[in-house]
Amino acid sequence: MIPLNDPERPAEFDRQMMFRCLELARRALGKTAPNPLVGCVIVRDNMIVGEGFHPGAGQPHAEVFALRDAGERAVGATVYVNLEPCNHYGRTPPCTEALIQAKVAKVVVGMIDPNPLVAGQGIERLKQAGIEVIVGVEQDACQLLNEGFVHRILHHQPLGILKYAMTLDGKIATTTGHSAWITSPTARQQVHQLRVACDAVIVGGNTVRRDNPHLTTHQAGEPNPLRVVMSRKLDLPLEANLWDITAANTLVLTTKDADPDCQEQLQKKGVEVVALSPLTPATVMNHLYDRQFLNVLWECGGTLAAQAIAEGVIQKIWAFIAPKIIGGETAPSPVGDLGFTQMNEALTLKRVTLHSIGSDYLIEGYLSSPSD
Numbered sequence: 001m002i003p004l005n006d007p008e009r010p011a012e013f014d015r016q017m018m019f020r021c022l023e024l025a026r027r028a029l030g031k032t033a034p035n036p037l038v039g040c041v042i043v044r045d046n047m048i049v050g051e052g053f054h055p056g057a058g059q060p061h062a063e064v065f066a067l068r069d070a071g072e073r074a075v076g077a078t079v080y081v082n083l084e085p086c087n088h089y090g091r092t093p094p095c096t097e098a099l100i101q102a103k104v105a106k107v108v109v110g111m112i113d114p115n116p117l118v119a120g121q122g123i124e125r126l127k128q129a130g131i132e133v134i135v136g137v138e139q140d141a142c143q144l145l146n147e148g149f150v151h152r153i154l155h156h157q158p159l160g161i162l163k164y165a166m167t168l169d170g171k172i173a174t175t176t177g178h179s180a181w182i183t184s185p186t187a188r189q190q191v192h193q194l195r196v197a198c199d200a201v202i203v204g205g206n207t208v209r210r211d212n213p214h215l216t217t218h219q220a221g222e223p224n225p226l227r228v229v230m231s232r233k234l235d236l237p238l239e240a241n242l243w244d245i246t247a248a249n250t251l252v253l254t255t256k257d258a259d260p261d262c263q264e265q266l267q268k269k270g271v272e273v274v275a276l277s278p279l280t281p282a283t284v285m286n287h288l289y290d291r292q293f294l295n296v297l298w299e300c301g302g303t304l305a306a307q308a309i310a311e312g313v314i315q316k317i318w319a320f321i322a323p324k325i326i327g328g329e330t331a332p333s334p335v336g337d338l339g340f341t342q343m344n345e346a347l348t349l350k351r352v353t354l355h356s357i358g359s360d361y362l363i364e365g366y367l368s369s370p371s372d
Helices: 010-028 062-074 095-101 121-128 139-145 147-155 185-196 205-211 260-268 281-290 302-310
Strands: 039-044 047-053 078-083 106-111 132-135 159-167 200-204 226-230 250-254 272-275 295-298 316-322 348-357 360-368
Touching (some): 010 047, 047 062, 062 095, 078 139, 139 147, 147 159, 159 185, 185 316, 200 302, 260 272, 295 302
Parallel strands (some): 106 132, 200 226
Antiparallel strands (some): 039 078, 316 360
């Protein structure tokens, strides 16, 4: 059992326990899709007597692992969980019934589950069983952790995140196309960490030809996202880092009229090739939704980025800015032509945060349209 701080300050104590739930939940980053990230802590007599987190779809939920850990000490205990316990049969039985059978006294919930199959019903079931329920402890932090899950439930599409690195004058490469490296090793390490939380990372054919990226997390033991290449004609090099699937799987999305010889060569290397009609950012995101993904990272060039923004599949921006100036009228920028001619048409970011990462900066925010 683990002793706790500030048991005489209930509100602060609840916050500490909810942050512990979030810490536990993050242990499964990138592994749970289409399920959310959930952690659970069980407390009795001001001591943690059980902990658990959901490791992946089809496996028991966080509450079940925490109850197993607590055993008989769960009787009369307080349970903390960052997402409302489920009250329906899916791949696993309802967590509400497990909590009721364990005879817990109180459940503290970070946020209500947006899934219509849950959506408050879990809380009501616990209350009907005589269990005290508190909702909304560190709700913003809980929603942030599972923003991809929430977006998928509400909009039937994965959360789209556009990531790019640019110089202080807004360039992602020189006039010759050279781009290695704009940001520092510290910032690039941060990108690798961000990929851990994503189920797929998308680039266009130009990025494969020009940069020959790996698109992995570069971290032993961490999950790698599915690497996705969009290419209409399959005019791709037959030798590229992305075709080495020993580290991570690669999916090439193309059209039915694409080069059959290239398709055959890629498939021989173990690369999955799928034709979509039409091949657009929107159809790609629909395909990835069908594959049960939550968070999709776009690391593409400016032309594809502009198309993805225009089609409404980008909700979040990760912009790394290096204190460098390279100039060049024809040097590429991170987002191509959106067709805007007036400044009041510009898309703005909401809920913006600024992070200092080594010598660089990361601006993180959410896209909004002029009508928002």
